[in-house]
Amino acid sequence: MARKKGKARKAARKNLPVNEDEFKKAPHTFVFHRGVIGKNLLQLMLDMRRVMEPYTAATLRSRRKNVLKDFVSVAGPLGVSHFISFSRSDANINMRIMRVPRGPTVTFRMRQYCLTKDIQSSLKKPNMYARQFQQHPLLVLNNFSKDQPELKLAATLLQNMFPSINVHKVQLSDIRRCVLFNYDPETKLIEFRHYSIKVVPAGMSKSTKKLMQNKVPNLGRYQDVSDFFLNAGQLSESEAELDGEHNEVTLPQAMASRGNMITQKSAIRLVEIGPRMKLQLVKIEEGLCQGEVIFHQFVSKTQDEVAAARNVRRKKKQLKENRKKNQDADIERKEQEKAAHRAKCVAGMLKKKGMDPTSKNETVTYEDDDDTEYYRKEVGEEPDPELFPQHQRGGPGGKRKPFKRDFSSSRKKFKGSSKPDTEQKGGKASTSKPFSPDKWNMSNTGRPKGRVMNKRTVGKGKPGMQGSKGKGKVHGGKGKGQVAKFKFKMSKSKR
Secondary structure (H helix, E strand, C coil): CCCCCCHHHHHHHHCCCCCHHHHHHCCEEEEEEECCCCHHHHHHHHHHHHHCCCCECCCCCCCCCCCHHHHHHHHHHHCEEEEEEEEECCCCEEEEEEECCCCCEEEEEEEEEECHHHHHHHCCCCCCCHHHHCCCCEEEEECCCCCCHHHHHHHHHHHHCCCCCCCCCCCHHHCCEEEEEEEECCCCEEEEEEEEEEEEECCCCHHHHHHHCCCCCCCCCCCCHHHHHHCHHHCCHHHHHHCCCCCEEECCCCCCCCCCCCCCEEEEEEEECCCEEEEEEEEEECCCCCCCEEEECCCCCCHHHHHHHHHHHHHHHHHHHHHHHHHHHHHHHHHHHHHHHHHHHHHHHHHHCCCCCCCCCCCCCCCCCCHHHHHHHHHCCCCCCCCCHHHCCCCCCCCCCCCCCCCHHHHHHCCCCCCCCEEEECCEEEECCCCCHHHCCCCCCCCCCCCCCCCCCCCCCCCCCCCCCCCCCCCCCCCHHHHHHHHHHHHHHHC
């Protein structure tokens, strides 16, 4: 087999299957909404699914009647470890991040948000392509203090939501996106950003980069090629300000983009993709939205109030367990009563038939009762046919016989001659009986019996109709008088 070259080799490298062990170990997420959230928030939910790719259900669909237990039941077989839920109330928009299956649940209040399409429309050169979503993003947490336990717990939950990176085995060409969570201590808000990572060679002018990217420049304005490279206007001020010591690094590996070589300096640039959110940490609770509240931003309780709430929650849980045990006991008791009643009925039937109820070898046979024979024995005479209609054609045992029609009477009617009585008038055969509209056969017209035909149907040349010119005419003539005569007979017959 010939070895693939060029673009075919690169395409085959892109479509390499992901290692199953790594795929199973990576955390997976479900991103969904609860209740009616509106068009814009629904688009934000879809953008968040795009952020969590490829370890998320990109086409997940939910119904209004689905509850949280439905998602939990399918999360185990699919290896889903986190839920991201969006909900909306009259005053606020909430985003919950849940650890499946035992919690905790972290609730954020969304102060501001911006969609991906708005971010892309504001950029002059957006950096959006499908290949960058084939790998998971790089997570960056900034200013999450370990002194505050609620921030430490929230940072741990966010960190476990993304796959870990082994710095010794990772390929730099696979890191194409970055997710940033920045905590502001003054406003106590968490800023969420989603960037695309772009690596460009450092220390090169704009003209040199064009040649590196296989772009043929326009040299019509220059007298020599050196003027094109030595022109100071090729490097814009914005590009000069972006690159510097703060974003220049020495690459330990070769990159897929042109000009980025090993041990050469390259500049790392971040281009925002979207979405953008400002979040406020509101509440942390145990379990999946139903446990004890560990932290609340706006509500503070004393130790006695926390103990009282814990006792109420424990009593409710105990009542629920007792109710479930009673229901299971009732179901088992009813099944036993039903089985005992069934055994009692079978024993009674065996006793009535004169059989031993305790013997297990004998079997019960059920036969259909012959009501006709029973009536003959008890009354001593034959029953009326209307009394047992199901046996009126049956023999002994009430078995029905196949019905056979007797055609002897109809055969005897025309036994003497094969043709009915006719009279010869003018060399033509005509029936001896007068024509009766009630016996009119309307099978050719598809109309019900005794229906009057309109004038449009009469005389159109259709076979089997009155006044037609074809071979199938029944009653001769095609004038209007015969139509009127036919109508008169119909009205007379109805009377």
